[in-house]
Amino acid sequence: MAEEEKQSVRETAAPWEPNVVGFLCNWCSYAGADLAGTSRIPYACNVRVIRVPCSSRVDPLMILRAFREGADGVLVSGCHPGDCHYIEGNYYARRKLIALKQLLDHVGLDPRRFRVSWVSASEGRKWAKVVETVTRDLLEAGPFHYEENGDDQGRAPGRG
Amino acid sequence: MAAEYYRLSKDKVAELFERARADYDVVAKTRDANGNLVYGRPVSFDDVAFVDEQPPMSAKAFALPQTEALVRYERENDKIRAEGPEAPTRDILIFGVNMCDATAFDIIDRVFRWDYLDDPYLGRRAQTTQFALACASIQQDCFCDRISYDEDGVDAVAYDLEGSYLIKVQTEKGRTLVERYKDLFATEDGDAESSIKAFKEKAGTAKKEPMLESAKPALEKAFEHADWEILASTCIGCGVCTYVCPTCHCFDIQDEGGSSRGRRLRVWDHCTGRTFTAMAAEQPRDRQYKRYRQRLLHKFWYYPERFGPLLCTGCGRCITHCPVKINIRELVEYFGGLKDTPPGGARHGK
Amino acid sequence: MATIKEELRAAVKKLFDEDRIDYFVGYVEDYGHTFPAILAKGSDLSRLTFDRKSYNNLADFLPELRGSRVGLVCKQCEVRTLNVLAAEGQIERDKLVVVGVPCPAMVDPRKLPADEAGLDDLDESYWQEKCRRCLERNTPFADVFVGERASTPTPAEGWPLLQEVEAMSAEERLAWWREQMSLCIRCYACRLACPLCYCHQCFVEDNKPQWLDKSVRPENNLHYHIIRAIHLAGRCIECQECSRVCPVGIPVDVLNNVLARDFAERFGYLAGETAEAKPALTHYERDDKEDFIL
Ligand code: SF4
Numbered sequence: 106m107a108e109e110e111k112q113s114v115r116e117t118a119a120p121w122e123p124n125v126v127g128f129l130c131n132w133c134s135y136a137g138a139d140l141a142g143t144s145r146i147p148y149a150c151n152v153r154v155i156r157v158p159c160s161s162r163v164d165p166l167m168i169l170r171a172f173r174e175g176a177d178g179v180l181v182s183g184c185h186p187g188d189c190h191y192i193e194g195n196y197y198a199r200r201k202l203i204a205l206k207q208l209l210d211h212v213g214l215d216p217r218r219f220r221v222s223w224v225s226a227s228e229g230r231k232w233a234k235v236v237e238t239v240t241r242d243l244l245e246a247g248p249f250h251y252e253e254n255g256d257d258q259g260r261a262p263g264r265g
Numbered sequence: 266m267a268a269e270y271y272r273l274s275k276d277k278v279a280e281l282f283e284r285a286r287a288d289y290d291v292v293a294k295t296r297d298a299n300g301n302l303v304y305g306r307p308v309s310f311d312d313v314a315f316v317d318e319q320p321p322m323s324a325k326a327f328a329l330p331q332t333e334a335l336v337r338y339e340r341e342n343d344k345i346r347a348e349g350p351e352a353p354t355r356d357i358l359i360f361g362v363n364m365c366d367a368t369a370f371d372i373i374d375r376v377f378r379w380d381y382l383d384d385p386y387l388g389r390r391a392q393t394t395q396f397a398l399a400c401a402s403i404q405q406d407c408f409c410d411r412i413s414y415d416e417d418g419v420d421a422v423a424y425d426l427e428g429s430y431l432i433k434v435q436t437e438k439g440r441t442l443v444e445r446y447k448d449l450f451a452t453e454d455g456d457a458e459s460s461i462k463a464f465k466e467k468a469g470t471a472k473k474e475p476m477l478e479s480a481k482p483a484l485e486k487a488f489e490h491a492d493w494e495i496l497a498s499t500c501i502g503c504g505v506c507t508y509v510c511p512t513c514h515c516f517d518i519q520d521e522g523g524s525s526r527g528r529r530l531r532v533w534d535h536c537t538g539r540t541f542t543a544m545a546a547e548q549p550r551d552r553q554y555k556r557y558r559q560r561l562l563h564k565f566w567y568y569p570e571r572f573g574p575l576l577c578t579g580c581g582r583c584i585t586h587c588p589v590k591i592n593i594r595e596l597v598e599y600f601g602g603l604k605d606t607p608p609g610g611a612r613h614g615k
Numbered sequence: 616m617a618t619i620k621e622e623l624r625a626a627v628k629k630l631f632d633e634d635r636i637d638y639f640v641g642y643v644e645d646y647g648h649t650f651p652a653i654l655a656k657g658s659d660l661s662r663l664t665f666d667r668k669s670y671n672n673l674a675d676f677l678p679e680l681r682g683s684r685v686g687l688v689c690k691q692c693e694v695r696t697l698n699v700l701a702a703e704g705q706i707e708r709d710k711l712v713v714v715g716v717p718c719p720a721m722v723d724p725r726k727l728p729a730d731e732a733g734l735d736d737l738d739e740s741y742w743q744e745k746c747r748r749c750l751e752r753n754t755p756f757a758d759v760f761v762g763e764r765a766s767t768p769t770p771a772e773g774w775p776l777l778q779e780v781e782a783m784s785a786e787e788r789l790a791w792w793r794e795q796m797s798l799c800i801r802c803y804a805c806r807l808a809c810p811l812c813y814c815h816q817c818f819v820e821d822n823k824p825q826w827l828d829k830s831v832r833p834e835n836n837l838h839y840h841i842i843r844a845i846h847l848a849g850r851c852i853e854c855q856e857c858s859r860v861c862p863v864g865i866p867v868d869v870l871n872n873v874l875a876r877d878f879a880e881r882f883g884y885l886a887g888e889t890a891e892a893k894p895a896l897t898h899y900e901r902d903d904k905e906d907f908i909l
């Protein structure tokens with residue numbers, strides 16, 4: 106086993122562990138993640154996987170809702186362009202995700218918090234690497250709070 | 266209590282403001298990040314905006330915040346901890362509040378202490394003192410001159426009589442304010458009420474006939490008027506009018522959170538929206554013009570029917586900030602029989 | 616020479632007289648404001664106007680009048696809107712009578728002078744941002760055209776406010792938007808004044824599942840705005856109504872411009888330029904460019 110694979114970020118036993126929500130398409134990325142498991146590739150276990158039929162099923166609403174529910178990062182993963190089980194789903198997904206990416210970057214959200222990857226059913230190793238990268242980046246970025254003072258009462262300045 | 270009158274010289278205002286900050290959480294008109302007027306907490310006296318113009322958002326949020334946690338709960342093992350609504354830690358002084366905002370509190374109070382005593386609201390009200398500054402000139406959309414409501418219930422009002430302010434104190438809270446900084450106020454010997462009357466004549470805020478109260482009998486017969494549909498169908502149902510209104514007070518109750526931690530919230534809601542009361546069944550008013558009509562008639566018919574005054578102080582915000590400039594005063598006059606021509610000239614055509 | 620107001624009133628009278636329309640949607644002047652009105656036969660047409668305060672995007676009223684024959688004043692903003700609505704199958708063109716106008720450019724409501732006498736002479740520095748970017752001042756597909764054709768100045772490049780925000784660092788932008796979001800009262804006027812937010816049920820109104828919490832706080836407000844911008848990606852025609860109607864003065868359109876600009880550069884797509892182009896998100900190219908996917 107290659108040296109880098111044994112060195113999972115998990116083993117560094119960080120005092121805080123990032124919560125990552127992963128939306129994985131059923132046909133490629135989910136199978137890829139499965140392969141990583143059956144091949145016993147060690148990698149960080151921070152991604153909570155939600156299986157979806159296709160990456161184009163992922164509505165930006167779900168991504169934002171995941172943040173609202175406490176995710177520190179969100180990962181969307183699907184088939185490589187050209188390999189979609191539904192032929193063109195991920196092409197549509199790509200445009201949608203480009204748009205979301207533009208907006209999140211614009212409003213100053215840390216780019217490390219929203220990631221997209223193409224992982225095929227045979228890419229168990231790539232999946233493990235993607236998760237390692239995402240987790241390592243989030244360990245650096247720290248927990249996600251949009252509001253400076255956390256749980257407020259929705260009191261906007263000057264509104265009592 | 267009977268009204269009392271004082272004088273406050275202009276060069277004492279800054280001192281009053283600074284000293285009051287030791288005893289109160291002082292709120293005043295100031296500018297936000299975009300340079301727009303808000304009732305906020307000025308960093309220093311220099312940040313206080315002394316203008317007649319009203320901030321888009323009225324001062325009602327200090328008694329009825331847009332989002333308010335009525336209960337917060339948290340579960341640890343088998344124990345559930347619940348905390349009631351949070352009261353402000355300090356008394357609030359709204360310094361230089363517009364009269365149309367100040368009088369609104371007294372109007373909403375009647376609803377919140379009517380059959381059920383709404384403790385969070387009434388608690389905040391008891392902690393709030395209004396120190397109003399009467400407008401020196403009436404603005405384009407304002408119509409407080411057409412509504413009988415006057416200084417009723419306002420703790421203290423300042424009239425800018427060029428050299429100094431004439432202060433009219435009407436409540437115990439207002440008296441406490443003056444008592445606390447007694448050395449800054451002089452007693453007023455002249456005929457204060459005539460000075461106030463002259464001030465209002467000059468400002469254009471003195472009452473003018475016909476008062477809008479007189480529209481009620483005709484409004485009661487105008488529910489089915491054929492022109493509602495065409496005149497109110499440009500309403501887009503945004504509810505800006507209700508959110509900026511100092512007297513609109515509808516709210517919704519929402520639960521947020523889960524089984525281990527969460528909050529029960531009161532959040533503003535509005536009758537002009539298509540999801541109003543949708544949680545119970547559905548919005549009973551199926552067309553937008555009916556929703557707009559509800560807002561108008563609640564203010565000029567249903568509320569006065571039960572409580573007396575109009576549910577409107579004539580601030581004109583709902584005209585200024587309405588995206589389609591629907592004019593509530595014009596519509597009350599038209600449907601209330603005070604005027605023959607419909608605003609904008611639209612008629613139903615059937 | 617008849618003024619545009621007189622020509623407009625005469626044209627609308629004719630449309631009613633010839634029974635070509637059931638309703639006319641235009642601007643009227645009354646109580647010191649210019650605002651939209653829906654007029655039926657027998658209405659007083661003498662208040663009809665078209666001036667530099669004719670802000671509203673009148674296409675916003677079309678869903679309310681679906682099924683009727685409608686006459687509509689169309690400046691460039693409405694023209695682009697109608698193109699998008701047509702591409703999305705939302706309008707029956709044969710039931711619309713488009714009244715074309717030469718647009719004099721709208722004056723930014725925040726810059727309106729107290730004395731409006733000189734309104735017609737105000738130069739570019741007073742205009743709404745969109746008017747400096749206007750592609751064509753005269754309605755291209757008018758059934759009836761009133762007034763004298765105007766010349767169109769060369770459209771300005773770029774969106775000044777967007778550029779200002781983009782010049783900030785990521786941290787500054789985060790703080791700036793957080794500040795803006797803390798001002799939002801979620802009245803949704805920006806959505807309701809938008810002629811392209813015509814959904815019968817918006818995601819903010821869903822309660823099973825409830826996508827968006829009702830509590831008004833910066834994070835929830837941001838979620839609303841991001842999703843709305845996504846829903847308008849490749850559809851927003853930059854009429855700036857969302858920003859104009861915001862009671863607390865948030866420049867909402869900056870978010871939409873982020874995508875308008877990006878889609879123009881990335882996909883060569885401009886919403887509402889023609890009625891034929893496929894909406895950007897219902898279409899793709901195999902080689903769409905991106906540089907962030909792992
Ligand atoms: S009257 Fe105006 S502000 Fe009120 S809901 Fe209708 S459009 Fe919005």
Ligand code: SF4
Nearest residue numbers: 510577578580581583
């Ligand atoms: S109804 Fe309009 S004018 Fe009356 S108090 Fe409310 S916002 Fe002001």
Ligand code: SF4
Nearest residue numbers: 799800802803805861
């Ligand atoms: S109009 Fe302004 S305050 Fe209302 S929801 Fe939109 S951004 Fe928020």
Ligand code: SF4
Nearest residue numbers: 812814817818843846
């Ligand atoms: S924000 Fe989205 S769901 Fe809501 S009205 Fe606009 S397009 Fe429809």
